[in-house]
Amino acid sequence: MPDIRRSAANTALVLNATYEPLCVVSVRRATILVLTAKAVCVADGDGVLHSARSALPVPSVVRLTRYVRVPYRTHVGMSRRAIFARDGWRCAYCHGSAETIDHVMPRSRGGRHAWDNVVAACARCNHTKGDKTPAELGWRLRVTPMAPKGLAWRVLGHRAPDPRWSSWLDLSDTPAAAA
């Protein structure tokens, strides 16, 4: 097994046999796919992986050798990091640096934990808001929260994309690369 700790980039884009982007995996996982002939490397990353017998370029994009049928995912997973990425790590109320998640309609009043009811917020705004709604405080949301759309979001989640993936994935509407 090559030493993959030396690789600079640590993720790789996986394409289906049809070149459709599927997901992002660790370089380690992508390397194993290539070494077991389950995938071929279509774009090299930075560096070379050395094993006892051979040297292999670090994969940045790999393509599966056999087509896999994947159920079409329409929902982007709603992790804490994904919420911060959608909102650019900015508070929905004051545009300051966000470090908390706020439910616009408070959960104590029936607000759902869903993309259209969660926003990134700074600790101060979140504390001040408490169990009130923005309307009760005379606050306005900078943007109406909604679920992120697009293939890039579904494939990448909160991850910042590698520019080398732009030939296979439209990166114009992707999570902010901050943090």
Ligand SMILES: [Zn+2]
């Ligand atoms: Zn704030």
